[in-house]
Amino acid sequence: MKTYSYYSLSIALIMALGACSSGNHDSGLPTDDTVIPVRVQPLAATDTAGTVTATGTFTTDDETALGFRSGGIIQQLRVKEGESFRKGQLLTAVEATEINTALEQAQLGQEKAERDYRRARQLYADSVATLEQLENAKTAFDAAKQDVQRASYLVGHTAITAPFDGYVLQRPANVGQVVGPGTPVLVVASHAKGGWLLKVGVSDRQWSAIQLGNTAMVTTDALPEKELHAEVVRKSEGIDPQSGVFNVYLKLMGAPSSALASGLFGRATIHLAQTSGVWLIPFDAMMDGDGRKAYVFVTADGKTARRVEVEVSGIQEDHAVVTAGLEGGGSLIVSGSPYLRDGSLITIK
Structure with missing residues (x-):
């Protein structure tokens, strides 16, 4: 102005x-x-009907970041960026020695707690042990069983299998790398079956003016001299802590999937509702x-x-x-x- x-x-x-x-x-x-x-x-x-111009990157509607439930050293990475995979296929795994050891320790602890509990029951029956001692032994036995269940769960999550048929968008980790719990190891998508999205960042005033269902025209250098029709399908409910802007997601209508890739730069002109x-x-x-x-x-x-x-x-x-x-x-x-x-x-x- x-x-x-x-x-x-x-x-x-x-x-x-x-x-x-x-x-x-x-x-x-x-x-x-x-x-x-x-x-x-x-x-x-x-x-009048105003417009909002914004820029962002392309992504898919079902883009998923895969990580391990517990950290460890990556032992296997069986796919590369751009490779396709089938549902249930082993994608990556971490070194399981430490987790297996923890499971064995939990099982040994459960066996000891079970013996202590049986002994306490016998002593209580002979009026040698008190009721409190019997109850404490029972509690220790139950806690040991929970430790075994937790360790078994972690052992079952030392490998990641494909949740659907798709392909690898990114592989931010490598074999031998130490990763923490939840750290993205692979970013995957399911062949854009859910459609392509353009994720753009806008200011707070623009965010409040944009409504779900607003139409937009999208351009990208990957498709020169071609405009793609899009629609606002999702708005973030909070500010992005990394970029400091509000994210708005535009769903592309009929975009050729072979011409787009996750991370490509795009520009959008969003048409606001008539005022x-x-x-x-x-x-x-x-x-x-x-x-x-x-x-x-x-x-x-x-x-x-x-x-x-x-x-x-x-x-x-x-x-x-x-x-x-x-x-x-x-x-x-x-x-x-x-x-x-x-x-x-x-x-x-």
Whole structure:
């Protein structure tokens, strides 16, 4: 949005004074009774639909990052980037020696706890052990059984098998690398059966203006001179901590899967829903803009200028979109504004 500062206003006045001084000896400054010539345009509310331009990268609707339940040293990586795989196929595994040892220790602990529990029951039956000792032995035995179950679960997750038929998008890890729990080892997708998405980042104001179902046009260097139709299908409910923006997901309609790849750069023009009851005014008519607020001069009688505050929601080509402040009607002063004050006398050119 084009704004004018007090500094630029002063420069404009100085230039005007210089031009006036060459023809007469007056100061040239308009006084309260000076009639200032202006140009105007009628004020009429209209309906408009704005756009949001954003950039991002392509991804698939079912892109999945695979990692191990517990960390370890990667022992096997049987697929490479771009390779296809079948559901149930072994993709990667970690060294299981440590986890197997933990399972064996848990099983030994369970056997000891079971013996202690049987002995406590016999002693309690012979009135040698107390009820508390029997209950403590039973609790230790139950806890040992839970340890075995937990260790068995971890042993069962030392390998990753394919959850579906698909292919490898990324392989951020290598054999011999130490990875922690949940660290992505493979990023996979299922041949884009769910469709391609363009993930774009937008500001908080743009995020609030974009609605599910808004249409968009997408372009990418991978498909030069071709526009792809898309639709907003998902919005993030929180800010991305890495990029500091809000993510919006656009689903492509009928995009050729062979021409796209995950991570490719794309540009989107999102068409917002139509807004009713707004005014489109030239940038030159606005004064002292600050954020979403600015000032303009209007006239109702064609003889007196009135300074009003307006709220600006965005820009559209060479106009500003005003959503409030111009309900009084009349005409908008589009030239001569730098010389005006509230209540100045005017004449319409």
